[in-house]
Amino acid sequence: MSILLEALRHVPLVAIGLLPIMNPLSTVPLFLALTRRMSAExxxxxxxxxxxxxFGVLxxxxxxGNSIIKLFGISLPGIRVxxxxxxxxxxxxxxxxxxGEEASIDSEPADIKQASIDFSFSPLAMPSLAGPGSIAVVMSYGSQIPDEHLVLGYAVVLTGIMITVLVAFAALSCAGxxxxxxxxxxIQAVTKIMGFLLTCVAVQFIASGIRDFVASFA
Incomplete structure (x- = not known):
C-alpha cells in the first residue's frame, strides 16, 4: 500500500515536469492559424x-527508451544530462x-491548403506537442524508474503523460x-513563466546526472 501511495504522489510530479516543455499554450497560435478555415467539429x-x-509518440x-540506451551503449546519467x-x-x-522551437514550422500557415488536410500528426502532435524536449523529459523519467518497480513506474509516467495530454487537448479545444x-x-507572458519552470526542471535533470556520474566514477 505504501508503494502505491508513493507512486500516486509521483504522478502529478511527472505531469508538472512535462507540462512546461509541452506548453500547450505555445501551440494555440499555430492551431488557430492552421484550422481557421475549418468547421468547429x-x-x-x-x-x-x-x-x-x-500520447502515442511519448x-x-x-x-x-531503455532498449535505445542499451543498443547505443548510452549510460543513464548521460541521458539525464x-x-x-x-x-x-x-x-x-x-x-x-x-x-519554443517546437512551436514553429518551416512554412507559413497561409501557404498551406487548409480545406481537407489533416494537421493532427504534423505539425501539431509532432514536433509541437511531442517535440524533442518532451521526448527528452519522458526518457529521463523512464531512466529513473527502479528495476524492481518497472511496471508500476511505467504506469506512473504514462498516467502523468495522459494528464498532460488531456490538458493539451483542453487547451486546443478552447484555443479560440x-x-x-x-x-x-x-500568451507570451504564460510562455515565459513556463520557460522559467522548465529551466528549473532542466537544472534538476543536469544536477542528477552529474551526481550519478560522480558516484559511478567514485
Missing amino acids: HKRQQALRASIYA AVFLLL AGGLIILVLAFRMLFAGE WISRFLGEHG
Missing part, C-alpha cells in the same frame, strides 16, 4: 487526434524569445477562447 477532431498522437519513446541540456536550451528560447481572453501579450 473539424477543429475538435484535429485537437483530439493531435492529443492522441502526442509512450513509444518511454517504453523503448543530455535531456537536461536540450530542455535548458528550449527553456532559454521560451524565456528570451517568447516561444484562450486567444481572445489572454491576447498575444498574455
